[in-house]
Amino acid sequence: MSNKITIIKNNLLKQHEKIRKNHLNQLFEQIQKDGFISDPIVVDKNTMVILDGHHRFNAIKLFGLTSSPVYLVNYKSKKIKVTSWRKGGEKITKQLVMKAGLSGNLLRPKTSRHFIPEKPIGIKTSLSKLI
Secondary structure, three states: OOOOEEEEEHHHOEOOEOOOHHHHHHHHHHHHHHOEEOOOEEEEOOOOEEEEOHHHHHHHHHOOOOEEEEEEEOOOOOOOEEEEOOOOOOOOOHHHHHHHHHHOOOEOOOOEEEEOOOOOOOOOEEHHHHO
């Protein structure tokens, strides 16, 4: 996997889980104050399903921006793992994530927790690049 960040049109990206409104509002305010997105959204390169960054994606849309900073990965890679955020939570599989993302039948907020090696952290993208 390469550490390349790409700018992708929001209408191509598919969410697989819902968001928490209060967290979205806090994040929106933080981004507004900072003027940038701290980390790219992690997306499966084959299906364009968002794996990590649903709240950032929705904050970007709230700003009226048309594109998002994206880190593309191959979700089929054995290096990428998924589990539940909740202790004793439901069993989460890559198939369940893909089904939700491709069908639009979204999972509850913070259902899946992805472990993505080499995920870029702290890469700042100015809002002006996302118009």
